[in-house]
């Protein structure tokens with residue numbers, strides 16, 4: 001491997017372009033050596049932000065050209081598997097944006113392929129695990145300082161969503177983050193999921209019935225409620241309140257300048273996850289690059305975590321469609337992922 005990690009970024013849409021800028025401008029020890037994107041215009045725009053990067057239409061071509069030490073997959077979830085397979089066959093480290101794949105059966109197949117290698121090579125891009133406040137909350141839970149964790153109230157609010165966003169994406173594209181981060185911070189897996197549908201927001205696109213309220217029960221007995229809204233207009237907000245035996249902790253509150261003006265009090269709020277989680281994305285990519293360069297390959301959620309989230313998402317989609325409490329049952333974790 002060259003001293004500087006040569007990364008192929010696959011996908012030059014919003015997330016891919018964001019990662020290309022990040023790696024080029026803020027990440028040390030790595031550069032974007034290849035932009036893999038079939039849309040020539042998009043590829044050229046993105047490569048313009050990554051000096052020296054070559055453009056390829058397919059990951060196979062970038063691998064064959066020997067231009068790559070590691071792959072960052074930033075295409076939509078349904079296109080992950082066709083990139084994961086050749087990258088695993090080449091035995092190179094992978095950072096795969098969430099979800100690992102769109103369903104648990106295909107995620108399971110990816111796990112089988114990965115287990116043919118000597119150790120885990122896939123990290124899944126659940127960036128919230130790299131957010132300072134989520135990390136502080138996790139430490140508080142683990143320390144036991146506030147007693148046991150009893151309840152979590154989470155709010156996940158998007159001002160609007162693109163036309164491609166479907167009803168099931170409320171679970172598979174959005175609540176997918178809570179399905180990863182909550183068990184991680186609580187130190188306890190999800191055992192069941194239920195979805196309640198409050199009154200519909202008339203400002204939602206016709207195809208969507210939202211907000212939804214997702215209830216998860218954790219193995220510890222803690223109950224988690226997640227308000228998922230995607231047409232709430234005012235801004236992008238991800239907040240969490242954790243209720244302990246001895247007190248309450250809140251994270252994700254709006255910060256920055258406080259403004260008193262014309263009889264009002266204002267605080268700025270984010271408009272997009274790209275700014276709300278910018279520092280978390282930076283930390284995630286820097287730590288992955290550092291891990292790969294020292295030979296650890298993964299420093300964060302792995303493919304097994306991605307598989308567990310796929311199981312929770314399937315339960316969530318069933319619960320949203322059919323009602324009732326849907327169990328989440330996972331097989332034992334293979335020793336490979338210990």
Ligand code: ISE
Nearest residue numbers: 156158161173174175177273
């Ligand atoms: C988007 O794909 C993300 O991953 C964001 O973090 C999430 O807040 C949003 O709802 C998703 O659509």
